[in-house]
Amino acid sequence: MLQLYFSPMACSLASRIALMEAGLDARYHLVHLGTKTVADDNSDFRGISSKGAVPVLVLANGERLTESAAVLQYIADLTPERGLAPPPGDxxxxxxxxxxxxxxxxxxxxxxxxxxxxxxxxxxxxxxxxxxxxxxxxxxxxxxxxxxxxxxxxxxxxxxxxxxxxxxxxxxxxxxxxxxxxxxxxxxxxxxVREAIATEMALRKAITPSPA
Ligand SMILES: N[C@@H](CCC(=O)N[C@@H](CS)C(=O)NCC(=O)O)C(=O)O
The missing domain is CATH 1.20.1050.10 (Glutathione S-transferase Yfyf (Class Pi); Chain A, domain 2)
Structure with a gap:
């Protein structure tokens, strides 16, 4: 299964939207960008990507893909019937x-x-x-x-x-x-789009300390 390392409402939101528009299941791993840790186990996110930035998409073969432009096109090309990107050559x-x-x-x-x-x-x-x-x-x-x-x-x-x-x-x-x-x-x-945003807004609220 695909896996997406993301931070709520960061640019990785576009990748979540793409996965949902594509109808693809994925495991989502929340990253705390301030501390560069993965919320699942508090591990160092730089062990996943030396760039220390989301999105990181883990492909079915275990390879890791970074950079939104690449990740988004990769997701689109997994489900060409959804038309999320014009086909290569178009x-x-x-x-x-x-x-x-x-x-x-x-x-x-x-x-x-x-x-x-x-x-x-x-x-x-x-x-x-x-x-x-x-x-x-x-x-x-x-x-x-x-x-x-x-x-x-x-x-x-x-x-x-x-x-x-x-x-x-x-x-x-x-x-x-x-x-x-x-x-x-x-x-x-x-x-x-609505569901992706609602999910990430709720997560963001849960991890951001409310103002005193
Ligand atoms: N060029 C990358 C930029 C990724 C990026 O800057 N992600 C931000 C969140 S929107 C991040 O993780 N920043 C943490 C950092 O750069 O330390 C892309 O387009 O995916």
Whole structure:
């Protein structure tokens, strides 16, 4: 069985969404990113991946795959009938990779990562100055489209959905871009997406100490 190392509401949420949209069973291992420990047995997560970052997907043959763009495409290709990625060779496959890369670099690493890990204003000035321009790209693209690629939900949508949820948590009001707000609402109406988010929100609440 596939196994996913994840942290609640981290970028690994996109992989959980993909697994659920694919209808694939998996064992889920919660990772505490602050201490880099696996909740199951308190072991060092760096023993699973030297990168110390989620997602890590353990494949049926025991190999471990990291990097959201790779993990998401791997999951999509396990169930081609679900259409979670255009098939290899289809020109739209490159569009999918274009969006996975955009979300992973321009939104995640350029904005969300510094926002959640470096809280000081000096480090955040440049990311904050850039984010509106960055988000105008998917906002314009989604003005007359239901999904990022083609006519159906793909793993690129799973990735962007996660990023938009985190943007909200990072204080970016997605409502400034009506097409993005409507898109996020549409994505959250999907049963698999809704269930994945509810599961991770509950886990996050359970492990985050409530404010005194
Ligand atoms: N390039 C990786 C980035 C993964 C990543 O940064 N994951 C975050 C959670 S969203 C993490 O585990 N951070 C812990 C760390 O980097 O120490 C990907 O796209 O999967």
């Amino acid at each position: 020109p739209d496959r490159y569009r999918l990779q274009e969006w996975l890369s955009f979300v992973g670099t321009e939104i995640h690493k350029a904005f969300l990562f510094p926002t959640f890990w470096y809280k000081d204003d000096a480090s955040l000035a440049k990311p904050r100055a850039r984010i509106a321009q960055t988000l105008s790209v998917p906002a314009a693209h989604l003005t007359d489209r239901e999904f990022l690629v083609g006519q159906r939900f793909t793993v690129a949508d799973a990735h962007l959905t996660w990023a938009l949820l985190l943007l909200r948590a990072a204080g970016v009001d997605v409502a400034q871009w009506p097409s993005l707000a409507a898109y996020l609402e549409r994505m959250q109406a999907r049963p698999a």
